[in-house]
Amino acid sequence: MVLAVEWREAGTPCLRLIDQRRLPAEETYLDIRTVSALVEAIQTLAVRGAPALGATGALGVVVAMRQGHDEGWDEARLRAEIARIRDARPTAVNLAWGVDQVTPAIPAGVAEVLRLATQLVADDEAANRQLSRHGADWILARIGKEKVRVVTHCNTGALATTAWGTAYGIIHELHDRGALEIVYADETRPLLQGARLTSWELTQDGIPHVVESDGAAASTILRGLVDVAIIGADRITANGDTANKVGSVALALACHRAGIPFVVAAPSSTVDLDTATGEEIVIEERSGDEVLVVAGHRTAPESARGFNPAFDVTPHDIVDAIVTERGVVEPSANPSPRLLEAIAG
Structure with missing residues (x-):
């Protein structure tokens, strides 16, 4: 079973997305390390589907926090970049929901936000199997x-x-x-x-x-x-x-x-x-x-x-x-x- 959304720790940590724009001709992946790259992937439908967007939103907060740390963002800049992710597709409620699920944990640090986002991913699969x-x-x-x-x-x-x-x-x-x-x-x-x-x-x-x-x-x-x-x-x-x-x-x-x-x-x-x-x-x-x-x-x-x-x-x-x-x-x-x-x- 293909994974549309996953967090990768090997090498330089990143959010990995299967590029759905290229299927079925090519099975290729995007390694996302910046907010701009993530927003583009969301808006161009490289990643799509409500639950996948929820997971992407949650893990996108991790992407923003890591980029902000590397580039020296202040709190206001970090919040603005996270808002860009949250608002990238307005009709799909799961995207904003995923962001909102992990945002309160930002003061606890990136490790805690990643833990919550990873749990959200696992919970989604369990929910899908139960609803099925x-x-x-x-x-x-x-x-x-x-x-x-x-x-x-x-x-x-x-x-x-x-x-x-x-x-x-x-x-x-x-x-x-x-x-x-x-x-x-x-x-x-x-x-x-x-x-x-x-x-x-x-x-x-x-x-x-x-x-x-x-x-x-x-x-x-x-x-x-x-x-x-x-x-x-x-x-x-x-x-x-x-x-x-x-x-x-x-x-x-x-x-x-x-x-x-x-x-x-x-x-x-x-x-x-x-x-x-x-x-x-x-x-x-x-x-x-x-x-x-x-x-x-x-x-x-x-x-x-x-x-x-x-x-x-x-x-x-x-x-x-x-x-x-x-x-x-x-x-x-x-x-x-x-x-x-x-x-x-």
Whole structure:
């Protein structure tokens, strides 16, 4: 199982990230020793996925402290550089959460911050495996079939976490139980995280799958080709509204029409009880060139402008289940302004 995020002590200590921009063609790694390099890696999606960003945020504080020591930063400069990491991607709550988990330990020194960050990484894998068991149990009980067919969107495996995965973890758990027939993996435009990353992980794990265009997903659901949709989340609000990779809400709408479950899987750290509803979530807008240019070739007229929201928000009333390591809640069946309190971090 690949490690997307890890701290390396050998040689000059660094935060090592697998460069997800280069997968599946190349498996290369970035050794991060400066805040600027880390912010660039986050914003260019060399590292992405809510849980992986949480771990990156925590370990990024270590990077900042070590750089600050070497360059003689004062307290104000250190705090400003840490804030740059925290704010690098505004929609994904886990990034800020990871930073906030270790920041109070800064006065105790870099060794203590590293200890807390390393523990956070270990806890994330344990949470992923537990939520995968919860999710698989719920899906099999709800669907009542020996083998299920799944559609998923974007990438939620080990590449998006510290290990194992969230929505992908549930898929992996179903596969390990012999209860998975096939996975339909959406390509996930414009950066193709599904085609490049999810398909790569499914291939590595020997899980049967096909890659489909995003535009085919709703039809796949309405034609009865799948039994359940399972996606991850970058932020879940107190009432169960869910922000995830753009295109996710289309799956939810199709599932609602088809009468099949739409399941969201994320660690409890993705639940943001301070945000009441999805209307309060800031949606990151990325460069229009990501939409207009493919593999270095422009596909639209020179005068065309791109519109490139990175995320969308699925309303809680069409979300059948939200799964964390603490259990499962059913937003569409039990609407509540504080629904997520029982399974929040």
